[in-house]
Amino acid sequence: MDSRTLASRIRQHTIEMVAQAKASHLGGCLSLADVLAVLYREILRLNPGQPDWPDRDRFILSKGHAGAALYAALAETGFFPAEELTRFGQNGSALMAHVSHQVPGVEFSTGSLGHGLPFGCGKALAAKRQGRRWRVFVMLSDGELDEGSTWEALLFAPHHHLDNLIAIVDYNKIQSLGAVSEVLELAPLADKLRAFRWAVREVDGHDHQAIRAALTTVPWEAGKPSCLIAHTIKGKGVDFMEDQLLWHYQSPDAEQVKAALRQLDCAP
Amino acid sequence: MRTAFISELIRQAHAHPKLFLVVGDLGFSVVEPFARAFPDRFLNAGVAEQNMTGVAAGLASEGFHVFTYSIANFPTLRCLEQVRNDVCYHQFPVTVVAVGAGLAYGNLGYSHHGIQDLAVMRAMPHLTLLSPADPGETTECVQWLVHHPCASYLRLGKAGEKTLHEVRGIAAGPLAVRGGKSDVALAATGSVLALALAAAERLEQERGWRVPVFSCPWLKPVTREFFAPLWRFRRLVTLEEHLAAGGFGELLARLKPDTVALTSLALSEEETGLVGSQEFLRRRLGVDVEHVIQAVLSNG
Helix, strand or coil: CCCHHHHHHHHHHHHHHHHCCCCCCHHHHHHHHHHHHHHHHCCCCCCCCCCCCCCCEEEEEECHHHHHHHHHHHHCCCCCCHHHHHCCCCCCCCCCCCCCCCCCCCCCCCCCCCCCHHHHHHHHHHHHCCCCCEEEEEEECHCCCCCCCHHHHHHHHCCCCCCCEEEEEEECCCCCEEEEECCCCCCCCCHHHHHHHHHHHHHEECCHHHHHHHHHCCCCCCCCCCEEEEEEECCCCCCCCCCHHHHHHCCCHHHHHHHHHHHHHCCC | CCCHHHHHHHHHHHHHHCCCEEEEECCCCCCCHHHCCCHHHEECCCCCCHHHHHHHHHHHHHCEEEEEEEECCCCCCCHHHHHHHHHHHHCEEEEEEECCCCCHHHHHCHCCEEECCHHHHHHHHHHHHHHCCCCCHHHHHHHHHHCCCCCCCEEECCCCCCCCCCCCCCCCEEEEEEEECEEEEEEEEEEHHHHHHHHHHHHHHHHCCCCCCCEEEEECCCCCHHHHHCCCCCEEEEEEEEEECCHHHHEEEECCCCCCCCEEEEECCCCCCCCCHHHHHHHHHHCCCCHHHHHHHHHH
């Protein structure tokens, strides 16, 4: 399965899971599906048969509200059977809507924003102090760049030369109550991060080749952590969901699920 | 107590290569010996307690037993959600160490008064909570923690506390510090144990009462049975350098059998914000030797 097919599967599962559980945050799952697919298909060194393999790369989903997308990626890459995805958000399920470390392959539970990057810094520091070569990837939302704790970690990582740490911002430009530019502007984001002494690159977060080209060459500068700003579209792949704040919240009904899956070319 | 803490941590770190100390840019003239002895297992995280605690959780997730160290409310309240989610929920072995519990930093002002920490830390699932009274208890607590790495909170006084008793173990129940024969007993957590002992001494000298005194450094997890030695008294007077809400007295009030009457001496909410020495503030906020004696007598 190539990364494009994986991205399509992630989107399909996510739409079905969110609909079945009457859950939310679909827009932010669809926006990061392509980056997630490239990571899980081509970048991360993992062993699905041994989720706690000591030399694995660590992936932390700091935007925990996109848990459905990560569960789909993990199931499709062999961490657990895809049938388990139907348990998403159900009573007593390990697959809670915000990502859970009870699920094989998940390193860290998040949900409250601003927790992933400090935790990732701790892991990256542990690798450095112990001479390990594995890397730490942290996926952030743009909204959680409002959090002070994220900026504490943005200060910390370059100071400690954590070039084994890669932050990826799913920059879909829409946060919980409106456009990032209207709620709390981040621009010029790349300049801010460079001023914090990060190595920064920007890509179209739906262009698999560009994502791959960037992530296969990290660290971009020795001694510096890397930040990939992935410019994405909230709700990407389903025209009536794209760039719509509503799909941060709404759960699709049966007709909308059908219409969405038709667009993804994976109608049942 | 902070000296006893760091001395024991250094001693243990020689034998335990996974011990790690993370400080929040505090600990001048205290933490330097650890940093010099174990530079690879020391980190000053800067004035950034949320990140400090998240980093500690990340280090702990990779096999370290991490002690985070700062003063009063900074390693607890300032980063409470990191303690709740990153440490306790994941059950990572991070020991949060707060120095200057209660009113130890009296004249630094309300920001530095650690008087709500027991309440919030008691509310954390999977957290072990230790509140030693003197250097000996502190050493015992560090030893226990090193041998049982877990999500935990170590509530310390500051410096200069006298050794109040010989300690052997802290995990089995309240520690009988002073014997006696009375239907009333004193139970204290933290450095106010010294006040309980002073009050008991006065009661013996002035009235011939021999009031037993217990120290309770182990506060969580607990059951009613854990405190069984206290339940054989008809009355208990508890002391803590903390507000009543969520504190030690409330804990015992919830666990005690109906046969035990309980008077809790905790800090007065109305007087919070006063500035002065620890002794002055304890008196004004209602937890000093005179208040203890009055509590014992008024119940008599």
